[in-house]
Amino acid sequence: DIQMTQSPSSLSASVGDRVTITCRASQGINNYLAWYQQKPGKVPKLLIYAASTLQSGVPSRFSGSGSGTDFTLTISSLQPEDVATYYCQKYNNAPYTFGQGTKLEIK
């Protein structure tokens, strides 16, 4: 099975900073990669699908890139409400494995 590895596992940044989270698949998955944001006690929220397509209603400061095995989620200017844990997920075929998550905090 394909493994999904995110880095870093935690991150502290200042408001206004540019933040990048990476996700690596152990084998190529084309662009079948989604990014989720989950705040404590809340349901995961889809931010990006197809590696780079912004889900409707998601602020444009979020962007995704990559294809094959290496992907990135970028927040162009970190806002206080972006404090959350972020997950990548492959969905080319089952198993639809998630990355282990990246916990983002404000410095």
Next chain:
Amino acid sequence: EVQLVESGGGLIQPGGSLRLSCAASGFIVSSSYMSWVRQAPGKGLEWVSVIYTGGSAYYADSVQGRFTISRDNSKNTLYLQMNSLRAEDTAVYYCARDIGMRDYWGQGTLVTVSS
């Protein structure tokens, strides 16, 4: 409006069985691929199972042989039959529609496996 409402969670002893339900509205369950995802307390998201439109199903290795996903088209409801439950199955269980492509998740139902 698309809605997913899970039910059936609760406290169960190790070795026991439980069936989770996910009642869907606003779309037809059999026309989407439906997944179960779980999250143990303080841990990350773990994909559990999927059932495709044609009825084929797949499972995570951690639940293979113990869990069964199914749907009732007449009730537009997704199920997860969980047998031989273990302490490590304790989690909030979410159902989701077309995971990865659409943002439709239920609110989750808590399953606690403990004696």
